[in-house]
Amino acid sequence: MDDRQWMVTCGLAAVFVSAFLYLPAIGGFWTFLVVLVAQGVYLGWQPVPRAQARLGGLVFGAMLALGILFLGFLFRREGPGNLWGIVALLGTAAGWAAMWIARGLRQHRDKSSF
Numbered sequence: 001m002d003d004r005q006w007m008v009t010c011g012l013a014a015v016f017v018s019a020f021l022y023l024p025a026i027g028g029f030w031t032f033l034v035v036l037v038a039q040g041v042y043l044g045w046q047p048v049p050r051a052q053a054r055l056g057g058l059v060f061g062a063m064l065a066l067g068i069l070f071l072g073f074l075f076r077r078e079g080p081g082n083l084w085g086i087v088a089l090l091g092t093a094a095g096w097a098a099m100w101i102a103r104g105l106r107q108h109r110d111k112s113s114f
Contacts, residue, residue: 003055006048010056011063013039017095018067021087022075029087036064036091040098045106057099061092 001009017039021032043056065088072080 044099044102
């Protein structure tokens, strides 16, 4: 996968996750965190080089913050609220941790299989 495809994949994953913060019936903070960690594990498990993994993490964090901001205006009349930046920071940290752990487990599994 080239850099552009990887950036689009990570960006769309972040926008998908940020929608779960505002969905009326199934959304909310805890649903957002569960989907965020699952998406982070999925992205971390992908067989991409280390440089692409870092690039994907940066794009994921940036698009998560922008997605929370813009989807807050789309799904709520009053906007995303005052704490959207803190939620974006917390979500980015949780997503990066999930990616890092999944990537480490995948590398450990690949080394032990030989």
